[in-house]
Amino acid sequence: MARYQQIFIKIAAFFRGTALLFNIGVFVWLCLCLYAGYKNVANNPSYISFISFTNVFAVGLNVFFALFWLFTRKRYLALISLSGLLICMPVTRSAFGYNLVGSNVTDSDNVELKVMTWNVHLFDLGEWTKNKESKNKIVDLIKQQDPDILCLQEFYFDNDNPNEPYTEMLRQLGYTYYEFSKEEDLLKRSINIGAKPEDIIQAGHAVFSKLPLKNKVRYSLDSANYYNMLGVDVQLNEHTTARLNVVHLHSVTFSDKEVKFAENRADKLSAKMEDKTKGLLKKLMLASSKRAVQAQIIDSILDKSVYPNIVCGDFNDMPGSYVYQEVKGGLKDAFVSKGLGLGRTYRKIFPTLRIDYILYNPDLLACKGYSSPDVSLSDHNPVIATFSVKEKGAKN
Structure with missing residues (x-):
């Protein structure tokens, strides 16, 4: 029984480690989106400008990882994506509409x-x-x-x-x-x-x-x-x-x-x-x-x-x-x-x-x-x- 527990612990550790690597990757991705938002490409074409078209996906994945870590024992790792979402607020705030409460008068x-x-x-x-x-x-x-x-x-x-x-x-x-x-x-x-x-x-x-x-x-x-x-x-x-x-x-x-x-x-x-x-x-x-x-x-x-x-x-x-x-x-x-x-x-x-x-x-x-x-x-x-x-x- 103890042997199976050890195997389970190793598998869980492997998945947590893999998830952490992916999380760091999407954190960097979101930071690149922020960089692209302030990178002046006028008269200077750059592939970095293309990253702006992926803003929504970078924000969405960081929200996913923030929620993911909150349901594990490593809750503190949610700070990786949460800090990214806060640091990159110019991208985060404009990517999705969060207005779930309050009036929306269109008449x-x-x-x-x-x-x-x-x-x-x-x-x-x-x-x-x-x-x-x-x-x-x-x-x-x-x-x-x-x-x-x-x-x-x-x-x-x-x-x-x-x-x-x-x-x-x-x-x-x-x-x-x-x-x-x-x-x-x-x-x-x-x-x-x-x-x-x-x-x-x-x-x-x-x-x-x-x-x-x-x-x-x-x-x-x-x-x-x-x-x-x-x-x-x-x-x-x-x-x-x-x-x-x-x-x-x-x-x-x-x-x-x-x-x-x-x-x-x-x-x-x-x-x-x-x-x-x-x-x-x-x-x-x-x-x-x-x-x-x-x-x-x-x-x-x-x-x-x-x-x-x-x-x-x-x-x-x-x-x-x-x-x-x-x-x-x-x-x-x-x-x-x-x-x-x-x-x-x-x-x-x-x-x-x-x-x-x-x-x-x-x-x-x-x-x-x-x-x-x-x-x-x-x-x-x-x-x-x-x-x-x-x-x-x-x-x-």
Whole structure:
């Protein structure tokens, strides 16, 4: 009997030792995620930026090990992951929504301000969703949510097509004020084969508002003058003005085949698949570097704003990343304030990709609610936040 006890003790010790090694590994992993969040990769592409896309997994595993050790005799070893979660709080706090208690007010009738941002993917112009009603359902959802301020990325209009006057359709919902910032002119037939050969559409991002807008500025974010930030002053009430900024940062531009490759799991990693993986990682690395440059430009613009800032849009980057940290600065993330769970906003590849944000100045606003409806009308889910207004004047 004693012999079996000794064997059991040795096996238990082996598993504890193995668990400890893994725990140290995920602790280091989380610290690398924090490092990646502050590593400036602007004009200096680095594979370290890719680690930001693994933030959620690093946080989740450290939570697992903290709980694991609490149910063993070595409870003190839970301090390894607990200390990592505390040290890496900028990553930990933004990775998951922990708001299990407290109100989450999303009804526009019970708040002073409701903001909605959505990458509408050209209103499914390419019929990617395989649903011909998607464009009408997008407008219906906006009508249902009834935000005071609506920010749309990958918006477009076609003045020559009476069936696609989305600007007028939305303004008829009560959005008196409207601003548009063009990214490019597109040959419509390159997206939808049913279009006429000469049809041209204007694509970019737009703001529709029930509140007065003024002082629009289009800030260029790259040398090609393609990516840009739309800035506009919003009169929230008689005494309060905010600076609303809408962005769509550099995309990774994966092809459909690359997206499918990333989504599918394979039993064996062949040499060909290994090359594809390296190609995907290189694209992520280069795109992260370009977004870092854009984030620095945005940070300098926000810092010069006369009014408190609100930032909405598609960052194409994860919470805790350098891009996120640089743009966020002293602003708060509506998801962190009121969100719950993973907060996925991008519908492809991984269920952990939260890349669309509403950031706000906490001296200006208090977040009352957050939601991101899971709807298959675009490759992104909409992001919605409600607020009460606190600020009574401009920033000095």
